[in-house]
Amino acid sequence: VYGRFMKIAGIIPIPQRGNTEKALQGLERAKKKMREEGYSILIAPEGTRCRDGKLGPFKKGAFYMAIQTGSPILPVVYDKNMYTFFGRGRFILRPCEVNLTILPPIPTQDLDESDVTRLRDDLRQRYVEQVGETYIVI
Structure with a gap:
């Protein structure tokens, strides 16, 4: 079901770890969509949701892609409730209010x-200033 949704939505999967070649192929496909079709790309800079609700390290792939395509980065930071709404390993969404902040x-x-x-590193620091190091109270 999720795979079908991803295909219909035009989501390009990027493996989180263990398969660098497939991850690079996914990034190249995304760059091609950006250049040739004018697509905007949404990338979670951490590459995943952390089990403990803490802000994880940011991966470099999205930043390379933005620089290589000359595309601006529009940071969208969600508040701590996002983890309640769609936590790691959860397949059922929990209703709650989620606030998004769009940074310059x-x-x-x-x-x-x-x-x-x-x-x-600068963008991660901006995230920390917005929501802190921890997304949720555990």
């Missing part, structure tokens, strides 16, 4: 790949 866009057209680590 980050231009990337004047950046190169040497800026990826700084960009990633």
